[in-house]
Amino acid sequence: xxxxxxxxxxxxxxxxxxxxxxxxxxxxxxxxxxxxxxxxxxxxxxxxxxxxxxxxxxxxxxxxxxxxxxxxxxxxxxxxxxxxxxxxxxxxxxxxxxxxxxxxxxxxxxxxxxxxxxxxxxxxxxxxxxxxxxxxxxxxxxxxxxxxxxxxxxxxxxxxxxxxxxxxxxxxxxxxxxxxxxxxxxxxxxxxxxxxxxxxxxxxxxxxxxxxxxxxxxxxxxxxxxxxxxxxxxxxxxxxxxxxxxxxxxxxxxxxxxxxxxxxxxxxxxxxxxxxxxxxxxxxxxxxxxxxxxxxx
Amino acid sequence: xxxxxxxxxxxxxxxxxxxxxxxxxxxxxxxxxxxxxxxxxxxxxxxxxxxxxxxxxxxxxxxxxxxxxxxxxxxxxxxxxxxxxxxxxxxxxxxxxxxxxxxxxxxxxxxxxxxxxxxxxxxxxxxxxxxxxxxxxxxxxxxxxxxxxxxxxxxxxxxxxxxxxxxxxxxxxxxxxxxxxxxxxxxxxxxxxxxxxxxxxxxxxxxxxxxxxxxxxxxxxxxxxxxxxxxxxxxxxxxxxxxxxxxxxxxxxxxxxxxxxxxxxxxxxxxxxxxxxxxxxxxxxxxxxxxxxxxxxxxxxxxxxxxxxxxxxxxxxxxx
Numbered sequence: 001x002x003x004x005x006x007x008x009x010x011x012x013x014x015x016x017x018x019x020x021x022x023x024x025x026x027x028x029x030x031x032x033x034x035x036x037x038x039x040x041x042x043x044x045x046x047x048x049x050x051x052x053x054x055x056x057x058x059x060x061x062x063x064x065x066x067x068x069x070x071x072x073x074x075x076x077x078x079x080x081x082x083x084x085x086x087x088x089x090x091x092x093x094x095x096x097x098x099x100x101x102x103x104x105x106x107x108x109x110x111x112x113x114x115x116x117x118x119x120x121x122x123x124x125x126x127x128x129x130x131x132x133x134x135x136x137x138x139x140x141x142x143x144x145x146x147x148x149x150x151x152x153x154x155x156x157x158x159x160x161x162x163x164x165x166x167x168x169x170x171x172x173x174x175x176x177x178x179x180x181x182x183x184x185x186x187x188x189x190x191x192x193x194x195x196x197x198x199x200x201x202x203x204x205x206x207x208x209x210x211x212x213x214x215x216x217x218x219x220x221x222x223x224x225x226x227x228x229x230x231x232x233x234x235x236x237x238x239x240x241x242x243x244x245x246x247x248x249x250x251x252x253x254x255x256x257x258x259x260x261x262x263x264x265x266x267x268x269x270x271x272x273x274x275x276x277x278x279x280x281x282x283x284x285x286x287x288x289x290x291x292x293x294x295x296x297x
Numbered sequence: 298x299x300x301x302x303x304x305x306x307x308x309x310x311x312x313x314x315x316x317x318x319x320x321x322x323x324x325x326x327x328x329x330x331x332x333x334x335x336x337x338x339x340x341x342x343x344x345x346x347x348x349x350x351x352x353x354x355x356x357x358x359x360x361x362x363x364x365x366x367x368x369x370x371x372x373x374x375x376x377x378x379x380x381x382x383x384x385x386x387x388x389x390x391x392x393x394x395x396x397x398x399x400x401x402x403x404x405x406x407x408x409x410x411x412x413x414x415x416x417x418x419x420x421x422x423x424x425x426x427x428x429x430x431x432x433x434x435x436x437x438x439x440x441x442x443x444x445x446x447x448x449x450x451x452x453x454x455x456x457x458x459x460x461x462x463x464x465x466x467x468x469x470x471x472x473x474x475x476x477x478x479x480x481x482x483x484x485x486x487x488x489x490x491x492x493x494x495x496x497x498x499x500x501x502x503x504x505x506x507x508x509x510x511x512x513x514x515x516x517x518x519x520x521x522x523x524x525x526x527x528x529x530x531x532x533x534x535x536x537x538x539x540x541x542x543x544x545x546x547x548x549x550x551x552x553x554x555x556x557x558x559x560x561x562x563x564x565x566x567x568x569x570x571x572x573x574x575x576x577x578x579x580x581x582x583x584x585x586x587x588x589x590x591x592x593x594x595x596x597x598x599x600x601x602x603x604x605x606x607x608x609x610x611x612x613x614x615x616x617x
Contacts, residue, residue: 043409097598102409103355107554107597110547114590121584228543232420235413274424281417284410285402 010143011265019261020254021150021219024157027253028212030234030241031164032205034249037238039181039201042095042105046112048231050087050206053116054079054213055131055222056124062131068218072134075214080207086116087206091199100198113227120224133218153215160211164204165246177201232273233260236280303483310479310562314472321464329460335565335572336467337529338552342564343474344521345549350559351482352514353494357412357546358419359522361399364541365422366392366523368433371536374444381445381457385527392523393516400515404508407497416543423541438537441530463532470528471565474521478561481517490514494559522549551589555596557603566604 033047057079062071090112098104135152138145168174179187180197188194212230213222220226237256241248256276263272317336321329341363348354370388373379379387403414426433447454455462481487489510492500501507530536539545548571549564556567574592578585596603602610 043412094594094598098601103412104597104601106355106357106409106412107550108594110550111590111593111597114586114593116590118584118587118590122587232416235416239413268428270424270428274421274428277417277421277424281402281414281421284414284417285405 008266010141012262013141014144014146015262015265016258017146017150017261018265019258021154021257022261023254023257024154024161025212025216026230026233026237026257027161027250028157028215029209029230030237030249030253031161031246032208033234034238034241034246035164035177035201035208036205038245039177040095040100040198042100042102043109044202044205045106045109045231046090046116047205047209047234048227048229049113049116049120050083050209050227051213051230052120052222052224052227053083053086054210055217055226056120056213056224057082057210058214058217059124059129059131059222068132069134071131072214072218076211079214080210083210084203084207087203088199091202095198095202096195117224117227124222124224126224128221128223130221131217147219149218153219156215157212160208161250164208168246173197173200229273232277236276239280240283303479306479306561310475313562313565314468314475317468317471321461321468326460329464331572331576333460333464333467333532335569336464336471337525337532338548338572339565339568340467340470340474340528341522341525342549342552342556342568343471343478343561344518344525346553346558346561346564347478347481347521348514348518349550349553350557350563351487351494352490352511352518353497354511354515355412355550356415356515356518357543357550358415358417358422359519359549360541360543360545361419361422362392362396362519362522363526363529363545364426364538365395366526367530367536367540368426368526369523370527371439371441371530372433374441375439378444381531385524385531388527388530389520389524392526393520396516396519396523397512399519400512404511404515416546419541419543419546423538423543426538426541433538434536436538438535438539441534441536445531445534457531458534466528466532470525474525475561475565482561486510486513491559551593554601554603555592557605557607557609560603560605560609563603563605570604 029047029051032050033044036042036044036047054075058072058075061075061078062068065071065074090109094108094112095105098108133147133149135149137148139148139151140146168178176187176192176197177200179190179192180194180201184194187197209230233256237252238249239252240255241250241252260269260272260276263269263275317332320332324332341359344362345356345359348356348359366388368388369391370384373387374381374384377387399418403411403418406414427435430436442458445457447456457463457466482491489500489505492503492505493507493510497507526540529540552567552571553564554567555571556565557563571589571592574588575585578588600607
């Protein structure tokens with residue numbers, strides 16, 4: 001046991017570090033999906049594309065300013081706003097038209113996924129493009145150096161998660177959102193503008209995914225197909241954490257992120273994804289409300 | 298009334314099938330091969346429609362069944378040196394087992410959870426094809442052409458990929474699927490499945506064991522998808538992981554909804570239209586997914602019943 005640690009300790013530490021960074025970013029993406037599901041009771045298949053758009057906009061911002069730091073700051077503001085507007089647009093002209101019927105919205109958002117993906121392919125091109133990190137420094141551990149930017153990503157994600165938490169618990173809009181989540185009819189009767197709440201929740205969800213995209217793009221590259229994997233992972237997280245529960249989402253993001261990190265370092269990424277998807281299917285089958293959630297409708 | 302609609306719909310379908318049969322002597326080579334492909338894919342859509350259109354369960358993981366039939370047949374022929382027929386039966390049997398196990402788990406959930414569970418199982422299946430790539434040939438896939446042998450009809454040898462063999466086998470598959478669906482839909486079992494689609498709890502209240510009927514629909518739909526996959530493997534002699542991807546689970550949803558979910562012939566019409574639409578767009582731009590997306594959105598907003606569904610509502614009340 002001890003000799004195993006001597007040999008593999010640094011590797012395990014690296015896996016934990018990588019896992020933590022993944023977990024924070026994943027929590028951000030999954031929180032968006034979870035809010036949308038919780039409040040609007042719909043599954044947004046195009047959620048991964050919102051994340052991809054964030055990454056792609058970030059590349060454009062970098063290309064435009066030609067400066068990593070300014071590009072990053074610009075993208076940090078513009079990408080979530082643009083993606084939020086796209087989300088509001090699709091809510092107004094697509095989701096509202098199908099009356100938020102669960103299965104119709106799934107088909108409709110699959111359509112949105114294809115449209116976003118192919119428009120990006122036309123504008124951005126098929127190749128993966130790299131974005132320079134806004135800050136570059138290494139943190140030297142006794143065994144290896146670690147990218148400081150990755151830790152900044154984790155920190156900023158944590159900050160955003162906290163922000164959403166405070167927003168949901170303290171602001172009036174957050175109160176409206178929670179009221180709509182608890183009981184749509186009663187909230188509406190009490191004068192909550194549910195239609196606007198739906199639009200803003202959808203925009204907030206999309207914005208969070210886009211933010212995650214902006215943060216992640218210096219670590220990995222931007223390409224038009226990068227949305228599918230985080231979509232599936234955030235499904236996993238949202239389901240394990242319980243659909244619509246913020247705390248559950250964050251806890252589950254850590255379970256998935258860190259175990260993904262460990263299995264990927266010691267075994268293979270494909271195996272990690274395989275086990276995670278199988279695990280989530282079994283969680284849904286055996287405990288449909290998730291680990292923290294309320295009953296799924 | 299029921300007898301009359303059965304007669305009407307049989308006439309209608311036999312008419313379409315006769316037309317398809319005659320078409321093979323007229324069509325130019327290119328369209329000849331396109332129609333064979335459409336018929337195999339349409340069989341997959343007919344199988345899918347059995348679950349979506351008649352039982353009201355939407356699955357996002359049907360590529361798993363198609364691919365499991367395809368891989369079981371292909372790998373069976375490759376490793377176990379089965380004959381083509383043996384491969385087909387092996388694929389069918391394997392998918393039967395897979396869909397039974399899958400159904401026992403997935404049908405414990407309903408609604409949105411069912412969708413996500415099917416998506417997850419489908420993705421697990423896809424990832425396991427990639428993970429066991431030494432056994433399954435992973436992303437590259439492989440060609441069966443060398444291992445298939447020849448088909449002997451009246452002492453003459455044919456290749457499975459011979460255009461005429463391909464067309465007629467696809468035709469037989471589609472014919473069988475259409476007729477089987479029609480008869481099931483006119484049988485008491487079919488009526489109960491439709492009752493489940495319309496109101497599950499009321500059906501349960503009437504004393505039917507809803508779970509078993511849903512399991513029956515899922516296993517039938519899955520196995521038929523698997524047979525379609527196995528046939529695809531034999532006739533087009535290529536086996537690859539793209540057939541297990543999520544896009545291949547979404548395609549039958551699109552075909553079925555476009556043609557009309559809950560109509561027997563609808564999935565075939567939808568498959569044909571989408572195939573030629575994509576084919577036409579591909580001539581202009583390689584980016585046909587944009588069209589798929591736009592069609593999906595427009596259809597779900599303005600045209601949720603699909604082509605045959607709308608026709609049925611307006612004129613052809615007897616359409617199954």
